[in-house]
Amino acid sequence: MMKKWAVTLLLGAMVLLSAGASAQEATYVFPYEGFRYTQKETETVLTQTNLDEHEELIAALGTTKDAILASYMASGIVMEVIPNEGGQIAVSVTDAGDFADVKRMEAISEERLAAFRALFEESGLYESVTLTDTAPVCVRMTSSAMYASMPVYSLRYAMLHLGRLYMITQTIVGRVPEAADDARM
Numbered sequence: 001m002m003k004k005w006a007v008t009l010l011l012g013a014m015v016l017l018s019a020g021a022s023a024q025e026a027t028y029v030f031p032y033e034g035f036r037y038t039q040k041e042t043e044t045v046l047t048q049t050n051l052d053e054h055e056e057l058i059a060a061l062g063t064t065k066d067a068i069l070a071s072y073m074a075s076g077i078v079m080e081v082i083p084n085e086g087g088q089i090a091v092s093v094t095d096a097g098d099f100a101d102v103k104r105m106e107a108i109s110e111e112r113l114a115a116f117r118a119l120f121e122e123s124g125l126y127e128s129v130t131l132t133d134t135a136p137v138c139v140r141m142t143s144s145a146m147y148a149s150m151p152v153y154s155l156r157y158a159m160l161h162l163g164r165l166y167m168i169t170q171t172i173v174g175r176v177p178e179a180a181d182d183a184r185m
Helices: 002-024 051-060 065-075 110-121 179-184
Strands: 027-030 035-038 043-047 077-083 088-095 128-131 139-147 150-161 164-173
Touching: 027 077, 043 051, 051 065, 065 077, 110 128, 110 139, 110 150, 164 179
Parallel strands: none
Antiparallel strands: 027 035, 043 077, 077 088, 088 164, 128 139, 139 150, 150 164
8 A cells, every 4th residue: 555655656746847847948849930949947938929928027028918929020030038147039030032042051152151141241230240160150240239338239140941041139238248158049
């Protein structure tokens, strides 16, 4: 009788632990955009479909779920990652325009990669535009602004995949971007 109780208790604990782990780390799948993301325990993930679950956070940010949803739809944002230690990472997926035939960044020619980079350089929106030496290669753009005497930096990473343009934007407040910020991306 005691063994049955211990087995039941052990099974119950395992169910609770696995439920707790899945609550802390959810995997979000974006089949149309062609990627998936597994949330870390130290971050919150906002998507177009889960804003209702984060009303308290949204209110603390001084906005509403309707305003966030409108912003997401206007800019093609499919998700935002908000690390507990601060900052913000947004992922948007849009049409690749003249580069719609690119299937993988590794397969793009050097001259087309230079033309892709030039799109961002010629826009005049960024302080610097460089190619990363990551796999896959992407174009990294940096811009900054001052808000109430606090520096705010935006690091944007652009890459092409299966005929779509993926843009990852990382916002860093109050400090200059570091190598660790690139590594996180």
